[in-house]
Amino acid sequence: MILTANRLNSVQEYYFSRKLKEVRQLVQEGKPIVNMGIGSPDLAPSDKVILAIQKALFDEKAHEYQNYQGLPELREEMANFYKEQFDVELNPTTEILPLMGSKEGIMHISMAFLNEGDEVLVPNPGYPTYESVSNLVGAKTVFYDLKEENDWEPDLDALESRDLSKVRMMWVSYPHMPTGAKGSLPLFEKLVAFALKHDILLVNDNPYSFVLNDNPMSILQVEGAKETVLELNSLSKTFNMAGWRVGMVSGSQKLIEAVLKVKSNMDSGMFYGIQKGAVAALQLGGNWFSEQNKIYEKRRKLIFELADKLSCSYDKQSVGLFVWAKIPDSEPSAEQFVDKILIENHLFVVPGTVFGSNGEQYIRFSLCVNEEKIKEVLNRF
Template sequence: MIAEAQRLQSVQEYYFSKKLQEIANMQTDIPIISLGIGSPDLQPAPEVIETLIKESQAGVNGYQSYRGLPEMRNAMAQFYLSKFEVEVNSNSEILPLIGSKEGIMHISMAFLNEGDKVLIPNPGYPTYTSVTELIQAEPLFYDLKGENNWLPDFEQLEKLAEQKPKIMWINYPHMPTGATASREVLGQLVAFAKRHQILIVNDNPYSFILNDHPTSILSIDGAKEVAIELNSLSKTFNIAGWRIGMVLGKEEFIHSILKVKSNMDSGMNYAIQKAAAKALEVSEEWYDNLTKIYAERRQIIYQICNKLNVKYDPNAVGMFIWAKLPEGIDDKSFIDEILYTKKVFITPGSIFGSNGEGYIRFSLCAPVEKLTEVLKRL
């Protein structure tokens, strides 16, 4: 018998991989409506599609540079300058990625040794934990709680820092809660990282969904010495399946990540890179229209929350609604009852960590018609 690697004993198949397969196998008399995963259902801008078609027909199909096309890197740099007031060198401080999820693995492999400690938010994106365990590093979970607006407790962080963590994952705007971090809080995080020589990685794909104040940690004075940032075009520009992400930071950090990336994958498709560069140049009207669509959907989700007697924060941002169940109700049992009786899938909060127990998460990636149908079924 050929046994799997021991490192796989610490991780399980991704929750959505299993749950979506279960849903696909269900025999139902009415279609199941999924409000679970954040997969944009809207179309990219017309000029982005036009560019993709045009460049696909140009016949450039060979392997591309691991660093990406210069025009795409330039567009990424200009995007950060215009949207975040962050100046980066497009030749040395940006590395395009085949999706930012890939970047979580590349960054971990670039900086972590077996046994290194990693600060991970609870609740937070499950991939931070699974990748840490695959690398055979050790997760150190730091609490994010509703009573503290889902922001770090710096007293707890100082105690955890005694274990000498090497990387700290942060994610603002935060998934799954929609919480935002002020410049003051980001400044505290940078100061904390400097005191303890920790590399902060801010995972920042939700800044332009229902958020009036997009912020990058790299806009904080001195952040480049201890911080890098992941970003993605998936959510903002409705191109999730295209797998276009990026990591930004000082040259030394980027070079280390490139060492891993260049040995694990190849350059992105030429036409997709050209179309991605076009996406980064869309007008302000694009962002305004996106906001209007998601705002309309959010109002119906609020009605669904009221119908289910769950509490939500109207100040939260991003493409999800995070809601608290009444005390004593198990989130996984609750969502399964809704799934099996109403044929509606909602994400249980506990998959994001112990501090997510008793919460549920709704995705805004469903048209008004489907959301209205959910309301009717309930």
């Protein structure tokens, strides 16, 4: 009998993988399911991006193995993007590493910096992959609370009271997924100071800065952050390129070199045409974001109406690609609430428990659904 590795005992099948099987079965049975669960942009990339990849297919070097560090011009545009959008100076040669999506970066970073038994601070609620990857590399996940009454920001005083001697890494994500909390530069300053004090690698996962957010920020804006910080970013949500798998990690040369050691043993470089398309995306400028946000703003207003119909409360000032809503106190649990509206109203949303125990009384709506579909769902209620 072929046995699986012991590390698989520490993780479960991804929630969306399991639940979408059920959703697909209902669709096959003829149920008119509307999926508001997944944050996969339904809008297309810019025509300029698509033309760039088409043109690139005929370049002489297009179909060869590519450099593990990506095209120099891609790294240059990533550096220009950070300078223009965040006023952060990055050396494109040594402080930026393109990734095949930021999700692979979570694994690469964990493999580069964590030993078996090391502890990792993971937000609750937060992106489930932080926990699963930590488990896969043999580290110990230590959850820290994010609560609505604290604006979904960590209580650093509470963290200071813990034994942090084994903590090697801390995951943060602002704008926060799933709650849409913006974060702030004062928060980033406190986080960087905390990480420096305790020799912790602080990793900010930052794919939502430009979605319905009038003040995009990078944690690298904090003076001295590069000593202890890596920041992940992605073109998936910002430029509607989720399936292209283009992301980046930025930080000091020493930290980037460590990640590259892992990455260079895991793949053979990103496809040339995708890199050329990414270059075109990064050159689009501010009008691209404003036009995308006009669409998302209309959708969000309709989702707010839907949340009202479900007697849910929410923060109108939140940002990002989702609406995080608190279900009525009379409901026994988020998962039962989600199952009820899936069966009765053929609407799939995500229970907050997917993101941690602090999501128990919450659900998450995705804005990756067109206005007509949202209106259709509104009519069902």
